[in-house]
Amino acid sequence: MPRDSYNDLMAFIAVAREKSFTRAAAQLGVSQSALSHTIRALEKKMGVRLLTRTTRSVSTTEVGERLMQNVAPRFHEIEAQLTAVGELRDRAAGTIRICASENAAQTALWPRLVELLPQYPEIKVEVIVEPRFTDIVADKYDMGIRLGDELAGDMTCVRISPDMPVTIVGAPAYLAKHPAPRQPEDLAEHQCINLRLMSLGELYPWELRKGEQHVNVRVEGQLVFNGSRQILHAALAGFGLGYVPQEIARPYIANGQLQQVLEDWCPTFKGYHLYYPSGRHLSRAMTVLIEALRYPAG
Numbered sequence: 001m002p003r004d005s006y007n008d009l010m011a012f013i014a015v016a017r018e019k020s021f022t023r024a025a026a027q028l029g030v031s032q033s034a035l036s037h038t039i040r041a042l043e044k045k046m047g048v049r050l051l052t053r054t055t056r057s058v059s060t061t062e063v064g065e066r067l068m069q070n071v072a073p074r075f076h077e078i079e080a081q082l083t084a085v086g087e088l089r090d091r092a093a094g095t096i097r098i099c100a101s102e103n104a105a106q107t108a109l110w111p112r113l114v115e116l117l118p119q120y121p122e123i124k125v126e127v128i129v130e131p132r133f134t135d136i137v138a139d140k141y142d143m144g145i146r147l148g149d150e151l152a153g154d155m156t157c158v159r160i161s162p163d164m165p166v167t168i169v170g171a172p173a174y175l176a177k178h179p180a181p182r183q184p185e186d187l188a189e190h191q192c193i194n195l196r197l198m199s200l201g202e203l204y205p206w207e208l209r210k211g212e213q214h215v216n217v218r219v220e221g222q223l224v225f226n227g228s229r230q231i232l233h234a235a236l237a238g239f240g241l242g243y244v245p246q247e248i249a250r251p252y253i254a255n256g257q258l259q260q261v262l263e264d265w266c267p268t269f270k271g272y273h274l275y276y277p278s279g280r281h282l283s284r285a286m287t288v289l290i291e292a293l294r295y296p297a298g
Helices: 003-018 021-028 032-046 062-090 102-119 172-177 184-189 228-236 246-254 284-293
Strands: 051-053 058-060 094-100 123-129 143-147 155-159 164-170 192-197 206-210 213-217 241-245 259-261 272-277
Touching (some): 003 032, 003 051, 003 062, 058 062, 102 246, 102 284, 123 284, 164 228, 164 246, 172 259, 192 228, 246 259
Antiparallel strands (some): 051 058, 143 272, 155 272, 164 259
């Protein structure tokens, strides 16, 4: 049957259920004469009479009753599924794939997810820890997390953390054998734990700032990692100086396991931002997640 006959079938079902052209027409929002024309056209297409009409009532013929019993439930199922899809659109549900660095996932994302997800059991979040810069569109992520300095102009960005100061730290045992550096050039005399930027394939130069002075120092040492927490653990073990986010080093500085050096040269970077393609339609689940992660303005 041609697709344009589906509406005709729905008109027939309405008349058969209501046993009245008047009530069915009101339900469908059409005139009674237009509805009568639709039913006559359907009967002509099928070559059988579906309804018996009298001045007082309307009833299905044997063929019409058979059609009603077999077709009406299927239309009901379709309507139910369409309704369910509509409700899903307005409900916070579905899977959200997020790409983030290890530190961003642990410090900016995970603490908020712990609070959010129990409230929304139908939201599923897939977090992919990726040390390199990732094209979230090409790799089919819904969102990504990066420092504010690293964001592309064609993305919508939402700040999810305060600004991020970094620090250079070493274990007391290491600094007892190697005098603490006083100037950036003194780092050449130290074992330094390097960070490899996987997106560029090269070692990250330590960015140092003091007032208007800004220098990038390429350091040397025995160890290279692609994550800040591994650098932190190596520094704790006495393998040299590490350049890490201050937040992850703070507990160890507080209890004396690490000491800070070149404090007046350590910069502060813009905080983590959640980002996604500008103009993208956001599901209800994504909107809920964004608001849960959003860092308070001011």
